[in-house]
Amino acid sequence: MSTDNSSSTDSSSLDEMTNQSTSLASLDAQAILAQIQGSEGTGIADDVMESPLDGEFDGLLADCEEAAQSLYSIRDFIRFCVTQLRNYEVVVAQGTNDVFAEAAAIVLHTLSLDWSADEQILDCRLTPSEKGEVLALLQSRIVYRKPLSYLVNLAYFCDLPFYVDERVLIPRSPIAELIRQQFYPYFETNGVAQPLGADSTPDLPSFYLHGLENKQLYQPERILDLCTGSACIAIALASRFRDALVDAADIDTSALEVAAVNVEHHGMEHQLNLIESDLFDKIPAENQYELIVTNPPYVDAAAMAELPPEFIHEPEHALAAGQDGLDLVHKILNEAADYLSPEGLLVCEVGDSDWALRQAYPEIQFNWLSFARGGNGVFAIDRDELVANRHLFAAQVAQLET
Numbered sequence: 001m002s003t004d005n006s007s008s009t010d011s012s013s014l015d016e017m018t019n020q021s022t023s024l025a026s027l028d029a030q031a032i033l034a035q036i037q038g039s040e041g042t043g044i045a046d047d048v049m050e051s052p053l054d055g056e057f058d059g060l061l062a063d064c065e066e067a068a069q070s071l072y073s074i075r076d077f078i079r080f081c082v083t084q085l086r087n088y089e090v091v092v093a094q095g096t097n098d099v100f101a102e103a104a105a106i107v108l109h110t111l112s113l114d115w116s117a118d119e120q121i122l123d124c125r126l127t128p129s130e131k132g133e134v135l136a137l138l139q140s141r142i143v144y145r146k147p148l149s150y151l152v153n154l155a156y157f158c159d160l161p162f163y164v165d166e167r168v169l170i171p172r173s174p175i176a177e178l179i180r181q182q183f184y185p186y187f188e189t190n191g192v193a194q195p196l197g198a199d200s201t202p203d204l205p206s207f208y209l210h211g212l213e214n215k216q217l218y219q220p221e222r223i224l225d226l227c228t229g230s231a232c233i234a235i236a237l238a239s240r241f242r243d244a245l246v247d248a249a250d251i252d253t254s255a256l257e258v259a260a261v262n263v264e265h266h267g268m269e270h271q272l273n274l275i276e277s278d279l280f281d282k283i284p285a286e287n288q289y290e291l292i293v294t295n296p297p298y299v300d301a302a303a304m305a306e307l308p309p310e311f312i313h314e315p316e317h318a319l320a321a322g323q324d325g326l327d328l329v330h331k332i333l334n335e336a337a338d339y340l341s342p343e344g345l346l347v348c349e350v351g352d353s354d355w356a357l358r359q360a361y362p363e364i365q366f367n368w369l370s371f372a373r374g375g376n377g378v379f380a381i382d383r384d385e386l387v388a389n390r391h392l393f394a395a396q397v398a399q400l401e402t
Contacts, residue, residue, distance in 0.1 A: 075122040091308040145309035158236035167254040171232040174375025220290035231259035300325035325353035334393035337386040351377040
C-alpha cells in the first residue's frame with residue numbers, strides 16, 4: 001500500500017473532532033515532564049508512571065532527558081526523532097513515507113504547525129513544555145508502535161485533513177494522483193486539476209500519463225467510492241469534481257461514523273451520500289456511475305501473518321481478503337458493470353495482490369497504472385471489458401461460494 005501524505009494548513013480546524021478523545025500522548029507528556037524537570041504533583045496515576053517505558057526503554061528515556069536539556073530548535077528535535085525512530089526500527093508506512101517525514105510530523109504537529117511547514121521556521125526554539133510534549137509523542141510512537149495518525153487523530157490525503165481513529169484505515173493510496181489530475185485523460189479537466197508532469201509549470205501545465213485511455217469524456221456527474229472507510233477518497237473526489245454527486249459505501253457502520261465526521265467537517269453533506277452496504281448490495285440499481293473508485297481490503301493471508309506491529313492497530317477486516325487477497329475484488333469485478341454508465345470506468349487498487357489477479361485472469365490484459373510519486377497495484381477497466389469478461393469473474397465468485 002502506498003501513501004499520499006500531502007499536508008494542509010487546515011489541521012487546526014480538526015481540533016473539535018479530537019478534543020473528545022483522551023490523548024495517550026498528553027498523559028505521557030506530563031509524566032515525562034515530571035521526570036525531566038523533577039517536578040512533583042502532576043496528577044498522573046502510578047500506573048501511568050509504571051508504563052512499558054521502564055526496563056526495555058530505559059535508554060530511550062535517558063536520551064529524551066538529555067535531548068530536553070541539550071536541544072533547542074525545531075531542526076534539532078526533528079533530527080533527534082529521526083535517530084530514535086531508526087534506533088528502534090519503527091515501521092513508517094501509514095500516513096508518512098519515511099522517517100524524516102514522520103519525525104517532522106511528530107514535531108510540527110505538537111507545535112500546531114503545518115506538517116510541511118516552511119524551512120524558515122526550523123531554527124525556532126521550543127519552550128520547555130513544548131519539548132516535553134514532543135518527546136512524549138515520540139515515546140508513545142516508539143513504545144506502543146501505534147501509528148502517528150492514530151495518536152493524533154489526524155491524517156492527510158490529497159491536501160485535505162481527515163479525522164482518523166482505529167475504526168478506519170489510515171488514508172494512503174496512489175489513487176490520490178489520479179484524483180489530483182481528475183483522471184486525465186479519460187475525463188476532461190478544468191482549473192481544479194493539478195498537473196503532475198515533471199516539467200509542469202503554472203504557465204505550461206503538463207499532466208503525468210498514468211496510463212488511462214485518452215477519451216476526454218465529460219466530467220463524471222455521478223461517482224461511487226466503494227469500501228470508503230474514512231471517506232477520504234470520496235471527499236477528495238468531491239473536492240476535485242465539484243459538480244458531481246458522490247456516493248460512498250461501506251459495510252462497517254463504525255467506519256461510516258468516522259466518515260460522517262469527515263463529511264461534516266469538509267461541508268460535503270450536499271454533495272456526498274454515505275451508504276451502509278456490503279459492496280453493491282444496497283446501491284440503488286438505477287444509479288449509473290461514470291466513475292467507480294475502490295480501495296477494498298486486499299491483503300493476502302501470508303502477508304497478514306507477517307504484518308508489522310503498527311498495522312495490528314488497524315481494523316483487520318479492512319485489510320484481510322482471503323488466501324490470495326482477492327475475495328472482494330472478484331465480486332467487485334463481477335458486479336461493477338451493472339452500476340457503470342456505457343462509458344463508465346472502474347479504478348481498483350489491489351496492491352501487492354496484483355500478481356494473484358494476473359494469475360486468476362491470464363486471459364485479461366488489465367490496464368495497470370503507473371504513478372509519478374510511486375505506487376503500484378492499481379488497475380483501470382471500462383464497462384465494455386467488464387461485460388466481455390463477466391463469465392470469468394462469475395466463475396471466480398462461484399469458487400468463493402463453494
